[in-house]
Amino acid sequence: MAEEFDLDTADMTRRMDGTLANLRTEFGSLRTGRASASMLEPVMVDAYGSPTPINQVGTVNVPEPRMVTVNVWDKGLVSKVEKAIRESGLGINPQLNGTIIMLPIPELNEERRKDLTKVAGQYAEGARVAIRNIRRDGMDKIKKADGLAEDEAKMWESEVQDMTDAYIKKVDQALDDKQAEIMQV
Structure with a gap:
C-alpha cells in the first residue's frame, strides 16, 4: 500500500506570506511625496x-x-x-x-512619479517570480511523490495553482494600490 501523501501547504502559505510582506516593505521604501x-x-x-x-x-x-x-x-x-x-x-x-x-520631502514631479511606478512594478514582478518559484517547488514535490494516484496528483496540483493565483492577485492589488498612491498629487 502506498503511503499517504500530504503536501505541506502551510509551509507554502508561510513562504508566500513572507514574499508579500517583503513586497510591502519594498513598497514602503518608495517615496510618495x-x-x-x-x-x-x-x-x-x-x-x-x-x-x-x-x-x-x-x-x-x-x-x-x-x-x-x-x-x-x-x-x-x-x-x-x-x-x-x-x-x-x-x-x-x-x-x-x-x-x-x-x-x-520635496513634491514629486510627474516624471519622477512615473519612474517610481516603474520601480514599484519591478518590485511586484520580483514578488510574482518568487511566488511562482514556491509553486514550482510544490509541483515538484507532487511529481516526485511515490505511489500518488493521477487524480490525487491533479487535485494537489489544482490546490497549489489556486493558492498561487490567489497570491499573484494579492501582489497585483498591492501594486495597483501603491501606483495609485504614487500618482496621487
Whole structure:
C-alpha cells in the first residue's frame, strides 16, 4: 500500500506570506511625496566597521507630513549618516542641525512619479517570480511523490495553482494600490 501523501501547504502559505510582506516593505521604501519613517529602512550606514540600518544609529521621526528627522545618537556618525542618505538614491537633500538630520520631502514631479511606478512594478514582478518559484517547488514535490494516484496528483496540483493565483492577485492589488498612491498629487 502506498503511503499517504500530504503536501505541506502551510509551509507554502508561510513562504508566500513572507514574499508579500517583503513586497510591502519594498513598497514602503518608495517615496510618495509624503514623509514616512519606513522610507529610510533600506539605507545602511557604515557604522563601527559594518553596514548598519539607520534606525540602529539614531531615532527616526516624522514630525510633520513633509519632514523626516534622524536624531543620531553618536556625534561621530552624523556625517556618515548624512552621506548614506545622500547616496541612497532617495532624492532627498539632508540638512544638518547638530546631531539631528532633517530630511525635507520635496513634491514629486510627474516624471519622477512615473519612474517610481516603474520601480514599484519591478518590485511586484520580483514578488510574482518568487511566488511562482514556491509553486514550482510544490509541483515538484507532487511529481516526485511515490505511489500518488493521477487524480490525487491533479487535485494537489489544482490546490497549489489556486493558492498561487490567489497570491499573484494579492501582489497585483498591492501594486495597483501603491501606483495609485504614487500618482496621487
